[in-house]
Amino acid sequence: MVAGALSFERNKFVPHDYQRYCINRLLTDEALGLFLDLGLGKTVITLTAVNDLKYNRFAVSRTLVIAPKKVAEATWGNEAAKWQHLKHMRIVTVLGTSQQRIKALNTPGDVWVINRDNVAWLVEYYRNAWPFDMVVLDELSSFKNHKAQRFKVLTWVRPHIKRIVGLTGTPAPNGLLDLWAQVNLLDQGKRLEKNITGYRVKYFEKNYNGHGYTAKPGADDVIQRQIADLCISMKAEDYLELPDSIMNVIPVVLDAKAQKQYNQLEKELLLEIDDEIEITATSAAVLSGKLLQLCNGALYDENRQVFEIHDNKIEAFMELVEQLNGKSALVFYSFQHDLTRIKKALEKTSLRIRELKTPQDQLDWNAGKVDILLAHPASAAYGLNLQDGGNHVVWFGLNWSLELYQQANGRLHRQGQKQKVILHHLVVQGGADEDVMKALEGKAATQDKLLDALKARIERIK
Numbered sequence: 001m002v003a004g005a006l007s008f009e010r011n012k013f014v015p016h017d018y019q020r021y022c023i024n025r026l027l028t029d030e031a032l033g034l035f036l037d038l039g040l041g042k043t044v045i046t047l048t049a050v051n052d053l054k055y056n057r058f059a060v061s062r063t064l065v066i067a068p069k070k071v072a073e074a075t076w077g078n079e080a081a082k083w084q085h086l087k088h089m090r091i092v093t094v095l096g097t098s099q100q101r102i103k104a105l106n107t108p109g110d111v112w113v114i115n116r117d118n119v120a121w122l123v124e125y126y127r128n129a130w131p132f133d134m135v136v137l138d139e140l141s142s143f144k145n146h147k148a149q150r151f152k153v154l155t156w157v158r159p160h161i162k163r164i165v166g167l168t169g170t171p172a173p174n175g176l177l178d179l180w181a182q183v184n185l186l187d188q189g190k191r192l193e194k195n196i197t198g199y200r201v202k203y204f205e206k207n208y209n210g211h212g213y214t215a216k217p218g219a220d221d222v223i224q225r226q227i228a229d230l231c232i233s234m235k236a237e238d239y240l241e242l243p244d245s246i247m248n249v250i251p252v253v254l255d256a257k258a259q260k261q262y263n264q265l266e267k268e269l270l271l272e273i274d275d276e277i278e279i280t281a282t283s284a285a286v287l288s289g290k291l292l293q294l295c296n297g298a299l300y301d302e303n304r305q306v307f308e309i310h311d312n313k314i315e316a317f318m319e320l321v322e323q324l325n326g327k328s329a330l331v332f333y334s335f336q337h338d339l340t341r342i343k344k345a346l347e348k349t350s351l352r353i354r355e356l357k358t359p360q361d362q363l364d365w366n367a368g369k370v371d372i373l374l375a376h377p378a379s380a381a382y383g384l385n386l387q388d389g390g391n392h393v394v395w396f397g398l399n400w401s402l403e404l405y406q407q408a409n410g411r412l413h414r415q416g417q418k419q420k421v422i423l424h425h426l427v428v429q430g431g432a433d434e435d436v437m438k439a440l441e442g443k444a445a446t447q448d449k450l451l452d453a454l455k456a457r458i459e460r461i462k
């Protein structure tokens with residue numbers, strides 16, 4: 001599937017100074033790690049460099065992006081579609097069945113985006129005829145395990161890759177041992193020893209109980225100096241030309257089955273209300289609530305029984321949590337079934353999860369004892385000071401109240417916050433989420449906007 005034909009109003013890209021610096025480094029360096037906070041524009045930086053390398057410098061011909069599944073589905077194609085200077089770029093997603101992936105690989109394009117779980121399949125498919133002279137590892141930290149298949153197969157084709165880029169926010173969330181495999185893919189063992197054993201011997205001591213390793217005194221500084229020329233590390237709060245808060249919209253694509261169910265339910269709901277009664281503010285709010293529930297993945301019936309429709313947004317949420325690499329996040333949900341499903345998904349992690357219910361929850365969050373704090377915007381909108389506990393807000397579900405939205409964000413984005421606040425929004429493509437997001441971005445989430453959005457959807461369906 002070729003992405004990039006979406007109906008975006010294309011924007012003119014005027015890079016910040018730090019973005020221009022990163023782009024220039026990508027143009028000059030054949031291997032580079034971009035360790036940039038979420039929200040600093042890693043995707044547009046990389047696509048801008050790829051565009052220049054291919055069409056102005058003729059330095060690369062085929063670029064492969066290896067990404068988490070939900071990121072692979074939409075993020076790269078949407079980013080190319082967003083910017084005027086990337087309007088001609090063809091982003092091909094290599095997803096689906098084996099037959100669909102093979103067809104995509106043989107589709108003309110500029111950038112091919114594949115799910116990281118299919119890397120082994122891709123290497124086996126091409127064998128000695130590896131065609132990608134540039135490879136981008138989107139979420140480099142997911143290649144930190146030197147025993148994992150995805151790492152091993154990439155090392156086999158690494159000599160055939162002319163340029164390689166690793167993108168991540170936090171490369172070593174669990175300590176310096178995580179760095180070896182990631183840096184090895186970038187420089188093939190030049191800076192941190194050829195193998196993991198040599199790296200451990202040089203920089204670590206085995207723990208007295210025989211389990212695990214502890215970095216030798218000063219190892220941190222030495223390792224950082226070794227990779228300083230290979231990696232650019234930037235935190236959002238270091239760049240003063242940025243606004244105090246950064247909007248990060250994460251597109252969520254429904255799978256074919258979920259999309260069919262969504263379309264059917266949306267049609268029935270919209271036409272039912274259109275045929276039977278005039279749309280009032282009350283009926284519009286109820287209908288919009290149903291559509292937003294559908295975007296999130298489940299639906300209440302009239303008896304408050306929950307019907308699960310899809311897990312696409314949950315999957316995207318879990319990928320985002322992984323990209324945060326242990327950084328704490330305040331997560332806003334809309335419906336009780338959102339909370340239930342989020343908690344169930346997070347059970348599989350070792351993260352410290354808490355619902356915001358008591359003053360103690362607030363104290364523990366601010367003391368750094370909570371990784372994921374789950375809250376409903378109505379219960380967290382006023383009076384709570386949560387700015388000491390983190391700088392990432394995640395909107396799992398959106399709502400039409402601009403006041404609630406701004407007040408909820410204000411729990412972190414307030415005086416005393418020492419970092420740039422990054423607001424992540426999970427937005428189902430083509431769904432009611434997009435209506436709310438447009439209104440919020442325009443700071444005009446009003447009753448009129450809601451009515452207009454519903455009427456537009458009814459006209460489209462008719």
